Amino acid sequence: MNNFKNIKNFIFDCDGVLYQDLEAVFGQVSRRMTKYISEKLNLDLKKAKELQTNYFHKYNTSLNGLMIHHNVSPEEFLEYVHDINLDFMKKDLVLRKELVKLNAKKFVFTNGSHNHVKNVTKHVGIDDLFDGTFDITDCNMIPKPSIEPYKKLVKKFNIIPEETVFIEDIARNLEPAKKLGMKTVWLINDAYWGKKDSDKDFIDLKIKNLSSFLKEINILKVA
Numbered sequence: 001m002n003n004f005k006n007i008k009n010f011i012f013d014c015d016g017v018l019y020q021d022l023e024a025v026f027g028q029v030s031r032r033m034t035k036y037i038s039e040k041l042n043l044d045l046k047k048a049k050e051l052q053t054n055y056f057h058k059y060n061t062s063l064n065g066l067m068i069h070h071n072v073s074p075e076e077f078l079e080y081v082h083d084i085n086l087d088f089m090k091k092d093l094v095l096r097k098e099l100v101k102l103n104a105k106k107f108v109f110t111n112g113s114h115n116h117v118k119n120v121t122k123h124v125g126i127d128d129l130f131d132g133t134f135d136i137t138d139c140n141m142i143p144k145p146s147i148e149p150y151k152k153l154v155k156k157f158n159i160i161p162e163e164t165v166f167i168e169d170i171a172r173n174l175e176p177a178k179k180l181g182m183k184t185v186w187l188i189n190d191a192y193w194g195k196k197d198s199d200k201d202f203i204d205l206k207i208k209n210l211s212s213f214l215k216e217i218n219i220l221k222v223a
Helices: 022-041 045-059 062-070 074-081 093-101 114-124 147-156 171-180 210-222
Strands: 009-012 105-109 132-134 164-168 183-187 205-207
Touching: 022 045, 022 062, 022 074, 045 062, 062 074, 074 114, 093 210, 105 147, 114 132, 132 147, 147 171, 164 171, 171 183, 205 210
Parallel strands: 009 105, 009 164, 105 132, 164 183, 183 205
Antiparallel strands: none
């Protein structure tokens, strides 16, 4: 952990990192994706779900496949699928406390949208604590783990990769960050797509809880 002491930039994925219950939040997004595909392409829900999953595996996001094969409007798609109800979410006071204490710049890096990040962070009670958000629209809809968005993120926020840590729940999304010189942290989970490649050496550290990890970092920084 000592090699994390002088980190100046913390980059967080949104879904599955800034909150724990992925199914309760992203499950809603996923179901709206299925409904959108069903209505847009005139498919029943089962076939729409199959296409959604196939495109995700082949193109890194379902949206990417829909744009390539069906000329879907990305703006329309993102607005529709992220129109979800998060009123059930509670403020994460522990996470907020550690983020406030964290003496470093903080960014969110997502394959989702700015509005989705805003919605999530507002309900968690941390929306005022970030120095910037980089979403799918900031890289012309090119998603992680393509390296282009990572490079554009670094350039946009004037980030020095060697002074930066990236925290993700999808292990393979950490590989480009490692190639650029960032330290990488995987938030352990049992999701098939999340844990795929979690045994690879491009992961520097594996953690079970984000707030506990940040608490350790904050103790290190004042030591």
